[in-house]
Amino acid sequence: MADDPNRRLIDARGKACPGPITDLSLAYRRSKVGDVFELWATDPGIRPDLQAWAKKTGNEIVSVEERDGAIVAVLRIRAR
Amino acid sequence: MRRVVILGGGTAGTLLANSLDHARFDVTVLSRSSEHLFQPALLYVALAHADPRIVRDERRLLSRRVKLVQEQVERVDLLARRVHARGAFHDYDALVVATGARADPSQIPGLSEVAARFGNYHSGVAPAQKLWAALDAFRGGTIAVGQASPICVCPPSPLEGVLLIDRLLRRRGLRDRSRLVFFTPHPRAYPAEAIDEIVAPLLKARGIELRTFFDVDRVDPKSWAIGSIEGERIDCDLPVIVPPFAGAEIAYEPASVLDDDRFVHADRNSLRIPGVLGAFAVGDAADLPTSKAGAGAHLQAMVVAEQLAGREATFDGRTHCAVDLADGTGTFVVSSYASPAVRYPPSRLKHLMKMLMGRVYWLSLSGRFEPLFDRYFHWTAPERLGASALRHAEKAAARSGS
Known part of the structure; x- marks a missing residue:
C-alpha cells in the first residue's frame, strides 16, 4: 500500500490548528475518488476535526494511530 | 557594497529596504507597480463606503538611498543569483522574495x-x-x-x-x-x-x-x-x-522552490529558501505555516534585516491579526508556532488600535519606529497574554466559588 500511486502524503507536523485540516482541505480540492491520503500531524485538535470532516464529506477514515510522536491518519476519498 | 535585491514593494519589501544599513548595502526594490496599497482598508472601502485613498506612491515610502525599479520580474535564477526582468537583469548577493499573494x-x-x-x-x-x-x-x-x-x-x-x-x-x-x-x-x-x-x-x-x-x-x-x-x-x-490566492507568476530555477500555489518555500524560522544560498522569502509570498497577514510580513522583514546585518534572528511564527466585530469592539488573533491562538477578550481599545493602524501603517514602513513595535509585540506575545487570561479566569473562578 505504501507504493500505491494514488496515495498522497500530507505532512502537517508542527502546524498548529487549523494547519492540518487546512492542508487536508487543499489536498481534497485536488483529489479524485479512490485517492488515499496519509496525514501526519502533531496538533491533537486534528482528531475531532477529522471525525467532523469525514462525517461531513462522506470520506472514510481508514485508520488513526500514533507513530513517532505524531498522529498518522489514513483517509480514503469516497465522495467529491 | 553587498547588493540586496528585494522583489516586491509591499509591507515586507518596503520595511526591509528601509531598515537595512544603506552605507553597507546597495538596496534595489523591484516592483511591478509604483503604487503601494494598504490592503486591510479594502474591507472598509467595500463594506462601509470608506475613503478609497488608501494607495501611496511607493517611491515616497522608500528611503532616497533605496533604488526602486518598476518592472515585471519574469525569472529568478537562484543558482546563478540573477533576477531576469523584461529587458534587464540584476545580479545579487542577497535576494528577498516579497512578492505577496494575488487573488486568483x-x-x-x-x-x-x-x-x-x-x-x-x-x-x-x-x-x-x-x-x-x-x-x-x-x-x-x-x-x-x-x-x-x-x-x-x-x-x-x-x-x-x-x-x-x-x-x-x-x-x-x-x-x-x-x-x-x-x-x-x-x-x-x-x-x-x-x-x-x-x-x-x-x-x-x-x-x-x-x-x-x-x-x-x-x-x-x-x-x-x-x-x-x-x-x-x-x-x-x-x-x-x-x-x-496564489503566488506571483515568476519562474524560479530550481522550480522546486515553489509549491502547488506558486508560494515560495522558506525555512519557517530562518526564512531562507532551502537548497540555495543568500535567498529569503517573506510575507504572503512565502509558504510558511502561519497566517498570511501584515504583522507577520512586518516581523519577517525584521528577521531578515537582522540576519543580513550579521545578527542572529529567527521568526517564531507570530500572528497578530486584528478582528473587527462590527459592534465597536475588536480583538486580535495572537499566536505563534509554539502557542495556539489565545483568548483575547474583545474591547473598544482593540478596535481603536485596528483603526489607528490605518494611519500608523505608512509611518511604520520607514523602520524608524521599530523599537516601539518591538516593545508592542513583546508585551502582546501569546505566552504573555495566555498567562494573563489564565490568571483572570482563575480569579473569576475563585470569586464565583467564594
Missing part, C-alpha cells in the same frame, strides 16, 4: 464572473468599490459571504466581512428582509478555537447562518448559486466571495 478567481469556475459582476475586497480599490455599489443597491434577499479556498490572506477578513454586512443591513432597516449566510472550508466559524469561542456566539446572536466544511467548487454565473466539493449548495442573490 480563475481557479474556481464561475468566480471570475462573480468578480466581474460584484467585485470583492481582496484585489484592489476598483473591485472594492464595485462591491460597495452592489451592496448599496441591495434591497433584500440572500447574501452569502465566505472564502473560496482554505488559503486566505488576512484570515479574519471573511468573518469581518459578514459582520460588517450585517451591521450595514441593520442600519438600513433591511436586515429583516435579508438572509445572511457565512460559509467556510474550516470546521468552525473561525479556525482557531479561542477566536471561534468569541465569534460563533456573535454569528448566532446576529442571525447569521453558518455553513462549515464548505469548500467552494463552482459558482453558477447565471443564478449565482454556490456549490461545494462536499456536494452542498447555497442559493443567493449577492455572492461576496474571497477568491483563492
Whole structure:
C-alpha cells in the first residue's frame, strides 16, 4: 500500500490548528475518488476535526494511530 | 557594497529596504507597480463606503538611498543569483522574495464572473468599490459571504466581512428582509478555537447562518448559486466571495522552490529558501505555516534585516491579526508556532488600535519606529497574554466559588 500511486502524503507536523485540516482541505480540492491520503500531524485538535470532516464529506477514515510522536491518519476519498 | 535585491514593494519589501544599513548595502526594490496599497482598508472601502485613498506612491515610502525599479520580474535564477526582468537583469548577493499573494478567481469556475459582476475586497480599490455599489443597491434577499479556498490572506477578513454586512443591513432597516449566510472550508466559524469561542456566539446572536466544511467548487454565473466539493449548495442573490490566492507568476530555477500555489518555500524560522544560498522569502509570498497577514510580513522583514546585518534572528511564527466585530469592539488573533491562538477578550481599545493602524501603517514602513513595535509585540506575545487570561479566569473562578 505504501507504493500505491494514488496515495498522497500530507505532512502537517508542527502546524498548529487549523494547519492540518487546512492542508487536508487543499489536498481534497485536488483529489479524485479512490485517492488515499496519509496525514501526519502533531496538533491533537486534528482528531475531532477529522471525525467532523469525514462525517461531513462522506470520506472514510481508514485508520488513526500514533507513530513517532505524531498522529498518522489514513483517509480514503469516497465522495467529491 | 553587498547588493540586496528585494522583489516586491509591499509591507515586507518596503520595511526591509528601509531598515537595512544603506552605507553597507546597495538596496534595489523591484516592483511591478509604483503604487503601494494598504490592503486591510479594502474591507472598509467595500463594506462601509470608506475613503478609497488608501494607495501611496511607493517611491515616497522608500528611503532616497533605496533604488526602486518598476518592472515585471519574469525569472529568478537562484543558482546563478540573477533576477531576469523584461529587458534587464540584476545580479545579487542577497535576494528577498516579497512578492505577496494575488487573488486568483480563475481557479474556481464561475468566480471570475462573480468578480466581474460584484467585485470583492481582496484585489484592489476598483473591485472594492464595485462591491460597495452592489451592496448599496441591495434591497433584500440572500447574501452569502465566505472564502473560496482554505488559503486566505488576512484570515479574519471573511468573518469581518459578514459582520460588517450585517451591521450595514441593520442600519438600513433591511436586515429583516435579508438572509445572511457565512460559509467556510474550516470546521468552525473561525479556525482557531479561542477566536471561534468569541465569534460563533456573535454569528448566532446576529442571525447569521453558518455553513462549515464548505469548500467552494463552482459558482453558477447565471443564478449565482454556490456549490461545494462536499456536494452542498447555497442559493443567493449577492455572492461576496474571497477568491483563492496564489503566488506571483515568476519562474524560479530550481522550480522546486515553489509549491502547488506558486508560494515560495522558506525555512519557517530562518526564512531562507532551502537548497540555495543568500535567498529569503517573506510575507504572503512565502509558504510558511502561519497566517498570511501584515504583522507577520512586518516581523519577517525584521528577521531578515537582522540576519543580513550579521545578527542572529529567527521568526517564531507570530500572528497578530486584528478582528473587527462590527459592534465597536475588536480583538486580535495572537499566536505563534509554539502557542495556539489565545483568548483575547474583545474591547473598544482593540478596535481603536485596528483603526489607528490605518494611519500608523505608512509611518511604520520607514523602520524608524521599530523599537516601539518591538516593545508592542513583546508585551502582546501569546505566552504573555495566555498567562494573563489564565490568571483572570482563575480569579473569576475563585470569586464565583467564594
